Amino acid sequence: MTKQFPQNPPSDTQKLGEFELIRDIFMKRAEQMMRAKPQHAPLLSIGDDGAVVACHPNEELVITTDMLVADRHFFVDTDPYLVGKKSLAVNLSDLAAMGAKPTGFTLALALPKQKQAWLHGFANGLFDLADLFDCHLIGGDTCQGPLTISITAFGVVPNGQAIKRSGAQVGDSIWVSGALGDARLALGCIRKEWSLDLGAEELNQINQRLHSPLPRVALGIALREIATAALDVSDGLLGDLRHILEASHVSAKINLDALPRSTVLRRQDQAIQYQCVASGGDDYELCFTANPDQHDTITSLSKELGLPLTCIGQIIEAQDESLLILEDGDGIPLSLEKSQALLRSFDHFRD
Amino acid sequence: MTKQFPQNPPSDTQKLGEFELIRDIFMKRAEQMMRAKPQHAPLLSIGDDGAVVACHPNEELVITTDMLVADRHFFVDTDPYLVGKKSLAVNLSDLAAMGAKPTGFTLALALPKQKQAWLHGFANGLFDLADLFDCHLIGGDTCQGPLTISITAFGVVPNGQAIKRSGAQVGDSIWVSGALGDARLALGCIRKEWSLDLGAEELNQINQRLHSPLPRVALGIALREIATAALDVSDGLLGDLRHILEASHVSAKINLDALPRSTVLRRQDQAIQYQCVASGGDDYELCFTANPDQHDTITSLSKELGLPLTCIGQIIEAQDESLLILEDGDGIPLSLEKSQALLRSFDHFRD
Numbered sequence: 001m002t003k004q005f006p007q008n009p010p011s012d013t014q015k016l017g018e019f020e021l022i023r024d025i026f027m028k029r030a031e032q033m034m035r036a037k038p039q040h041a042p043l044l045s046i047g048d049d050g051a052v053v054a055c056h057p058n059e060e061l062v063i064t065t066d067m068l069v070a071d072r073h074f075f076v077d078t079d080p081y082l083v084g085k086k087s088l089a090v091n092l093s094d095l096a097a098m099g100a101k102p103t104g105f106t107l108a109l110a111l112p113k114q115k116q117a118w119l120h121g122f123a124n125g126l127f128d129l130a131d132l133f134d135c136h137l138i139g140g141d142t143c144q145g146p147l148t149i150s151i152t153a154f155g156v157v158p159n160g161q162a163i164k165r166s167g168a169q170v171g172d173s174i175w176v177s178g179a180l181g182d183a184r185l186a187l188g189c190i191r192k193e194w195s196l197d198l199g200a201e202e203l204n205q206i207n208q209r210l211h212s213p214l215p216r217v218a219l220g221i222a223l224r225e226i227a228t229a230a231l232d233v234s235d236g237l238l239g240d241l242r243h244i245l246e247a248s249h250v251s252a253k254i255n256l257d258a259l260p261r262s263t264v265l266r267r268q269d270q271a272i273q274y275q276c277v278a279s280g281g282d283d284y285e286l287c288f289t290a291n292p293d294q295h296d297t298i299t300s301l302s303k304e305l306g307l308p309l310t311c312i313g314q315i316i317e318a319q320d321e322s323l324l325i326l327e328d329g330d331g332i333p334l335s336l337e338k339s340q341a342l343l344r345s346f347d348h349f350r351d
Numbered sequence: 352m353t354k355q356f357p358q359n360p361p362s363d364t365q366k367l368g369e370f371e372l373i374r375d376i377f378m379k380r381a382e383q384m385m386r387a388k389p390q391h392a393p394l395l396s397i398g399d400d401g402a403v404v405a406c407h408p409n410e411e412l413v414i415t416t417d418m419l420v421a422d423r424h425f426f427v428d429t430d431p432y433l434v435g436k437k438s439l440a441v442n443l444s445d446l447a448a449m450g451a452k453p454t455g456f457t458l459a460l461a462l463p464k465q466k467q468a469w470l471h472g473f474a475n476g477l478f479d480l481a482d483l484f485d486c487h488l489i490g491g492d493t494c495q496g497p498l499t500i501s502i503t504a505f506g507v508v509p510n511g512q513a514i515k516r517s518g519a520q521v522g523d524s525i526w527v528s529g530a531l532g533d534a535r536l537a538l539g540c541i542r543k544e545w546s547l548d549l550g551a552e553e554l555n556q557i558n559q560r561l562h563s564p565l566p567r568v569a570l571g572i573a574l575r576e577i578a579t580a581a582l583d584v585s586d587g588l589l590g591d592l593r594h595i596l597e598a599s600h601v602s603a604k605i606n607l608d609a610l611p612r613s614t615v616l617r618r619q620d621q622a623i624q625y626q627c628v629a630s631g632g633d634d635y636e637l638c639f640t641a642n643p644d645q646h647d648t649i650t651s652l653s654k655e656l657g658l659p660l661t662c663i664g665q666i667i668e669a670q671d672e673s674l675l676i677l678e679d680g681d682g683i684p685l686s687l688e689k690s691q692a693l694l695r696s697f698d699h700f701r702d
Contacts, residue, residue: 048598049445049582050415050506052513055406063489064401065503067459069496094400108418108459108501138414141501145420150459150492150501152416155401162403231400247399 030137051138059156062100070147082211084125091153096220097232099163100155102135110145168229168248172289172315182209184280213284230288236279254313257329381488402489410507413451421498435476442504447571448583450514451506453486461496519580519599523640523666533560535631564635581639587630605664608680
């Protein structure tokens with residue numbers, strides 16, 4: 001744990017804050033969960049300078065890290081329960097994209113001031129999601145500072161079975177799970193970008209997609225045997241897909257009208273639909289490629305998981321002019337201007 | 352990677368920032384180091400949603416995480432090279448305390464705005480230290496936000512050899528490495544808490560202890576065979592030592608005059624000396640316990656490493672009234688008031 005500069009000399013009457021705070025809220029919950037699910041606990045020890053984790057000789061470890069900053073990745077007045085859930089969900093989504101089964105995570109948390117109520121809500125959301133996926137909190141650090149959450153999550157895959165971005169082959173079909181764009185639509189509504197006529201139930205539905213994404217863990221595990229490449233859709237489908245294309249040295253043809261979207265999104269103007277579904281982001285669905293002969297297997301998997309899996313295009317040979325060729329449902333290429341607008345994935349440093 | 356809310360619509364002329372920034376500065380350095388030291392690389396793959404790490408069946412993994420917030424853990428105008436070095440050093444110090452050999456780390460970084468120069472300096476410091484300990488950057492996340500650095504570091508120990516806090520036995524000697532208190536003295540000077548008469552060379556020496564701590568990795572590895580318990584001194588010796596005592600259900604008698612300190616610190620008032628050495632913090636030395644029959648082995652180890660190792664007290668049976676009994680060099684117990692003042696370790700949420 002790092003030393004923090006003392007701002008004021010402490011007085012006798014002030015009680016120990018951080019250690020008790022962490023122990024009371026996080027460690028207790030972590031220990032409860034370990035006792036309840038010892039068979040899933042990767043931990044040999046907790047409460048030291050580091051956690052000790054056992055390695056299985058037939059497994060590789062997958063490690064991912066994400067940072068969430070208040071008012072950039074979530075609104076500061078968002079229900080802390082949802083912030084807690086989402087903080088872990090975005091990391092488990094990365095693990096799912098690699099085909100890894102989540103096992104544990106560390107949490108580093110900067111808080112503006114002692115906010116017991118916020119911490120309890122945050123911890124409840126965090127542990128409810130952790131519990132759902134048998135993923136154990138194995139260590140952490142808490143300090144005072146602008147509200148920032150950094151989670152590093154660990155998962156396991158059988159040796160050699162992690163799904164990479166680099167395996168896409170010419171002729172592969174491109175698939176995406178669930179529906180895209182609702183989170184972006186919800187953000188647009190909150191920020192009053194668009195004047196939309198949405199009912200309370202519709203708003204609730206899209207807000208849930210923004211605030212409470214569910215990582216596609218079971219899908220990711222099943223895809224180990226099926227997918228040639230995969231990633232999670234967090235920054236917008238087309239921008240994220242570029243990473244597969246670059247890593248695999250191929251291009252792609254995408255049918256924009258095939259991109260799966262909710263009934264709520266389908267009711268909006270086509271421009272808004274395209275923007276939300278193609279480059280909206282915050283979807284936390286999986287995008288993957290697979291040989292066309294896997295079509296029936298994928299259709300069965302979709303039914304088994306109760307999760308739509310939609311074929312949205314095809315991997316083609318690397319094109320000189322463009323990684324991505326966008327077409328409408330009739331196979332007519334989009335204008336260069338429209339394509340360019342959609343191909344700009346939002347970048348964290350650009351504004 | 353998490354989606355960030357777009358603040359302004361991007362324009363055509365803005366180039367991709369984050370991905371190139373990270374790739375240019377961090378990924379290139381990480382890949383260079385992997386090529387230069389393939390034998391030390393824990394990595395099977397990088398550049399996907401997560402990193403894939405091989406596990407060795409005879410080893411356990413030790414994982415630790417630390418968050419550093421600007422103007423709380425370091426001054427915002429500190430040379431970014433030193434911030435980069437220290438960010439990793441504090442994590443490797445935790446690994447050292449467990450007897451683990453560092454192998455890799457992830458980095459999550461929030462930056463106030465695009466600061467190329469800062470990033471380069473930071474990366475240089477980070478990688479210089481990483482290189483020194485063959486510790487590879489295996490993944491990360493970068494976003495815009497108040498300057499915050501969160502590192503999760505990984506190390507390995509042979510199965511069952513991680514040093515815990517819970518192993519201290521009655522009769523064990525208590526040891527500490529190096530010298531304590533210089534970092535706190537430097538902080539006091541910077542903040543003008545005390546009016547001290549220090550020469551430029553003396554100031555330089557104590558500032559180096561504050562800004563450029565060196566994790567005791569070789570010592571930690573050697574202690575696997577010697578220590579019954581260990582931790583790193585980051586929040587002040589006496590406060591940190593309490594964690595060993597609580598975990599081991601014992602108490603300790605400490606000779607305050609034996610606490611190792613530099614010539615610079617020895618020149619100050621006794622009150623300042625005691626405060627800096629006993630509860631100053633930011634020392635990143637190791638405190639450990641060992642059976643008295645290890646005395647000669649520890650003395651030899653000290654010579655071998657060129658690092659002072661000082662016996663500062665003894666583990667005694669758990670006392671009802673106090674975990675720690677503080678004495679001066681003549682074995683005379685400190686007054687209750689003086690003891691209490693020293694026993695208050697700084698707490699991150701107390702101010």
